Amino acid sequence: MRLPALLCLLVLATPADAATPEQHYLGLRDRYIAKFSKAKESDEIYKQHDAALKELAGVLRGLVGPVTIKGLAADGKSNVDTLFRSDVGFGHLDGLSFATEDYKTQAVVTTTTLLTHWLREHRDDGMPQETGAAFRSDRFYYHAIQDAAFAKYAELPVTVPASANAAVAVLGLRGNGGLKGPPDEIDVVAIKGDRVYFIATRDAVKTAEIPACERVWKQMMAKPVNKKDPRGDMAREDQAMDAYTRCFAREAPSQSWYAVAVKKAQSQLDLLPLR
DSSP states (O other): OHHHHHHHHHHHHSOTTOOOHHHHHHHHHHHHHHHHHSSOOOHHHHHHHHHHHHHHHHHHHHHHOOOOOTTSOSSOEESOOOOOTTSTTTTOOSSEEEEOTTSSEEEEEEEHHHHHHHHHHTGGGTOOSSHHHHHTSHHHHHHHSSSSEEEEEEEEOOOOOTTOSEEEEEEEEEESSOOOSOOOEEEEEEEETTEEEEEEETTOOOOOOOHHHHHHHHHHHTSOOOTTSTTHHHHHHHHHHHHHHHHHHHHGGGSTTHHHHHHHHHHHHHTSSOO
């Protein structure tokens, strides 16, 4: 009779709300953010910061499991590359990051639970909270990786493997200045089970301006500025950019470079371990 009694005691001793692996990671990450965000920067703090990122990467490897992405290094590091709140680029998508040496191609692998939490953290940045909507928003690609802004120009159709839950591919332009110009970056996001895969490639395809959309841009920029709005100039440019990219998405399928872009997006999707 002692064994059943012992088992009952063990069940009672186990907290019903025991932390999940993702909660353990997030708690550790948040403690480090609190520590480094209030610390006075020094060589010693930088060393501790690097060690903390390595520790977080180790926890993420346990969460994500083994990952092989064709053409990329097998040993991923933390995609969260700063724990200082004041740093540019703070708040990247929690996950393991893999990249080519020149960083022209970068991939991030995470879990659906961490993705959902990250979307909530970026709600005030205008991030859609539903996964499908987020993958179709430029906000996702802006905040997930790197430190540069991203403008989405068009979605690209891809064939989703039967084993995957979903996949989205977008064509866009990334940069720290103006984001109007021929888009050259292709980003692909896919979900398989509870794993989320994101791969981005700069200089992936050579596109060109679309005359019809150039006319839309000029018409929008010719509109008078609301002088009562201190952001009048910026508001006009934002509206012009929205109209321009909507035009680009509409006209892109008729362009000579479009088939090449679609083929490149499919090839990026095929690099991911989805089958």
